[in-house]
Amino acid sequence: MPARICHARAIALVMGCASLALAVSVPAQATGHPGGPARHQGIDRAVLAQGDGWAAADGSTTGGADATPDHIYTVSNRAELIAAFEDAGDAPKIIRIDGTVHGNSDAAGTPIDCDAYQTDGYTLDKYLAAYDPATWGRAEVPSGPLEDARLASAKLQKAAVNVYVPSNTTLVGVGKDATVIGASLQIQNVSNVIVRNISFEDTYDCFPQWDPTDGETGHWNSEYDNLVVYGSDHVWVDHNTFSDGDRSDADQPRYFDELYQQHDGLFDIVKGADLVTVSYNVLKDHDKTMLIGNSDGAGATDSGKLRVTLHHNLFKDVNERAPRVRFGQVDSYNNHFVASKGSVYGYTYGIGAKSQLVAEHNAFSLSGEFDKAKILKKWSESTVTAADNYVNGRRTDLIAVHNAGVPAEQLTAGAGWTPTLRTRVDHPLLVPLIVGLKAGAGRIPGA
Numbered sequence: 001m002p003a004r005i006c007h008a009r010a011i012a013l014v015m016g017c018a019s020l021a022l023a024v025s026v027p028a029q030a031t032g033h034p035g036g037p038a039r040h041q042g043i044d045r046a047v048l049a050q051g052d053g054w055a056a057a058d059g060s061t062t063g064g065a066d067a068t069p070d071h072i073y074t075v076s077n078r079a080e081l082i083a084a085f086e087d088a089g090d091a092p093k094i095i096r097i098d099g100t101v102h103g104n105s106d107a108a109g110t111p112i113d114c115d116a117y118q119t120d121g122y123t124l125d126k127y128l129a130a131y132d133p134a135t136w137g138r139a140e141v142p143s144g145p146l147e148d149a150r151l152a153s154a155k156l157q158k159a160a161v162n163v164y165v166p167s168n169t170t171l172v173g174v175g176k177d178a179t180v181i182g183a184s185l186q187i188q189n190v191s192n193v194i195v196r197n198i199s200f201e202d203t204y205d206c207f208p209q210w211d212p213t214d215g216e217t218g219h220w221n222s223e224y225d226n227l228v229v230y231g232s233d234h235v236w237v238d239h240n241t242f243s244d245g246d247r248s249d250a251d252q253p254r255y256f257d258e259l260y261q262q263h264d265g266l267f268d269i270v271k272g273a274d275l276v277t278v279s280y281n282v283l284k285d286h287d288k289t290m291l292i293g294n295s296d297g298a299g300a301t302d303s304g305k306l307r308v309t310l311h312h313n314l315f316k317d318v319n320e321r322a323p324r325v326r327f328g329q330v331d332s333y334n335n336h337f338v339a340s341k342g343s344v345y346g347y348t349y350g351i352g353a354k355s356q357l358v359a360e361h362n363a364f365s366l367s368g369e370f371d372k373a374k375i376l377k378k379w380s381e382s383t384v385t386a387a388d389n390y391v392n393g394r395r396t397d398l399i400a401v402h403n404a405g406v407p408a409e410q411l412t413a414g415a416g417w418t419p420t421l422r423t424r425v426d427h428p429l430l431v432p433l434i435v436g437l438k439a440g441a442g443r444i445p446g447a
Contacts, residue, residue, distance in 0.1 A: 043197065054275045066168075071087075076099040093170070101179070101181070102181050131147075168192050169190075181245060184227070196238045196239050197240065203226045208261060234275050237278045238444075240282075241282040249262075266290060278309065279310075279313065283316070286318050289319070292328050293355070296380065298327070302327040310330070310331070313336075333361045339370050348375045349375065351376060351378050357384045365392060390428040
C-alpha cells in the first residue's frame with residue numbers, strides 16, 4: 001500500500017489530519033476457550049496488515065490467528081503461561097494474559113524475592129566483602145567460591161525468569177491492565193509470533209556481577225531484558241509498554257562507587273533475528289533501551305538479517321540505544337523521542353557496525369539542557385539516512401547537526417536502500433499527538 005503523508009499547514013488542518021490518522025480499526029474476530037463456545041470478541045485473532053513493516057515481507061505474520069478452540073488459553077500466572085506454551089507446542093495458539101504474571105514466583109504464582117534463589121552460601125554482603133577493590137584489586141574479574149556461588153544463584157533465577165515463546169503464537173493482554181513483571185520473554189529461534197497489549201516491567205537481575213576491569217572505574221553488569229527476539233523471524237510487537245516499573249535504576253544503591261545496576265535492556269533484537277515490526281509501543285525510564293544486533297563480530301549470523309521496522313513508538317526518558325543498530329536494514333519512522341528536564345540523556349540512534357539505518361519523519365522533544373547533536377551517535381563507520389525529522393517543532397538535518405557538533409565523529413549520509421513497507425506516514429508535527437494518544441498497552445480499540 002503506498003504511504004501517505006498528512007501535511008500540517010495550519011492548526012485546523014493538523015487536527016483534521018490527526019483525526020483521520022486516529023480513525024484506525026483493528027480486525028476483531030470471535031475466539032473461544034477450551035471446553036466452551038466462542039464467546040470473546042477482541043483483538044486475539046488480529047494479524048499484521050499487508051505492507052506494515054519488515055514483518056510483512058516474505059510471507060506474513062499471523063501468530064495464532066488460526067488457533068482452534070482447544071488452543072486458546074487464558075492465563076494469570078507464570079506456571080499457567082508456561083503450561084499453555086508446552087501444551088500447544090508449535091500449533092497456532094492464542095495466549096491471553098489476564099491480570100499480572102510474575103516471573104519471580106513460586107508454583108502458585110506468589111511473588112518471591114532474591115533470597116529464594118541464593119545458594120552455596122551467597123549473600124550480597126559476603127560478595128561485597130570478597131571483591132572490594134581495596135582488597136581484591138582492579139586487575140582481575142571476581143573468581144573463587146563467592147563468584148561460583150553467585151553464578152549458581154543466578155542460574156536458579158534464570159530458570160524462573162526466562163520464559164520461551166513457541167512459533168505460531170499470539171500473546172495478548174486482556175483489557176487495559178495485563179502486566180508481566182520480572183520475566184524475560186524469549187522469542188528464540190522460532191517464527192510467526194505476535195505480542196500485543198501487555199505492560200512489561202522490571203525484569204531485574206538479583207545477582208549482578210562486579211567487573212573491576214570494565215572501563216576506568218569498573219561496573220556492575222546484569223542480565224535479562226523484558227523481551228528478546230533471538231534468531232527468530234516474522235515477529236510483530238505492537239501496543240506494549242516497557243519500563244523498569246517501580247525499581248528505578250536511579251533509586252538503587254552504589255557499591256564500590258558504582259551504581260548497582262540490576263537491569264539490562266528493555267527489548268533487544270539479536271542473533272540473526274529478521275523481519276520484525278515494532279509499532280505503537282512505549283519504552284520509557286530506562287538506561288540501555290534496545291539493541292538491534294549485539295556484537296560487531298556477528299557478521300556471519302547477522303549480515304543480511306536484522307531487518308526491523310520501528311514506527312509510531314514513544315521512547316521517553318531513555319538514556320541510550322533507541323535503538324543501537326548493527327548490520328540491519330532498520331526503518332525507523334514516525335517515532336516520538338522525549339528527553340524531559342532532569343532525565344539522563346546520552347543519545348538516541350547508535351550507528352554501529354555495517355548498519356543501514358533509515359531514520360525519517362520522526363519527532364524529538366528535547367529539554368533545553370540536551371544537545372541535539374547527540375541524537376545520532378557514531379560507533380562504527382556506517383552510513384545513515386536521516387530526513388524530514390523535527391526537533392522541538394523545527395525541521396532539523398540530524399546528520400549536519402551531528403557533524404557540526406561532534407567533529408571527531410563524522411557521519412556519511414545515505415543508507416543505500418529505500419524503505420517501501422509502510423502502510424502510512426504521518427507528518428512529524430502530528431507524531432507527538434498520534435503517538436501520545438495511541439501508543440502503549442491498553443490503547444488498542446476492542447482490547
